[in-house]
Amino acid sequence: QVQLQQPGAELVKPGASVKLSCKASGYTFTNYWMHWVKQRPGQGLEWIGEINPYNGRTNYNEKFKNKATLTVDKSSSTAYMQLSSLTSADSAVYYCARFYYALDYWGQGTSVTVSS
């Protein structure tokens, strides 16, 4: 069965960076784009961007172009999102989701808390 495994939580200091992981299993990793979505506490969903694991091609929401960097490691079927220069506005849950015509499978999300 398709699974996307994400760590539950990360605590990071303001100004630092963090690299979130999303390990895929149960399907051919390189055949499906991977998307990333942000959700602040009590708020709606915000689309960050997508990556093609086959060739590394990316598309970003302009809002996140200087904040998020999407990469993959095909050898471990893992997608990554690095967030830089973190502030309190980056405290949120970040989901990875597989794209097959729509976002058909979602990870459990990683809760990122930015605090000193």
Place this chain on the structure above:
Amino acid sequence: DIVMTQSPAILSVTPGDRVSLSCRASQSIGDYLHWYQQKSHESPRLLIKYTSQSISGIPSRFSGSGSGSDFTLSINSVDPEDVGVYYCQNGHSFPRTFGGGTKLEIK
């Protein structure tokens, strides 16, 4: 960016009601509209893709309709387990924007 506007923000219903949730796009997106359900403390779940295409494992009481810029998610006979927030998403152009959500409550 395409702005997705959902209404109402909150919908309070009685079990067994038939309900309609609205999603409007700021410009035409054809049928490139997807619906998701998010229950409390869970990840979102795909309900409907491309306006009206059903998803395996989703109860048949959920259906979608519309085209262009006006879309509707209908729930035929609401069940208490349907409580949660419903989001529409633009699947037509970048960025793939979401609506602000409709919160479904049970009276």
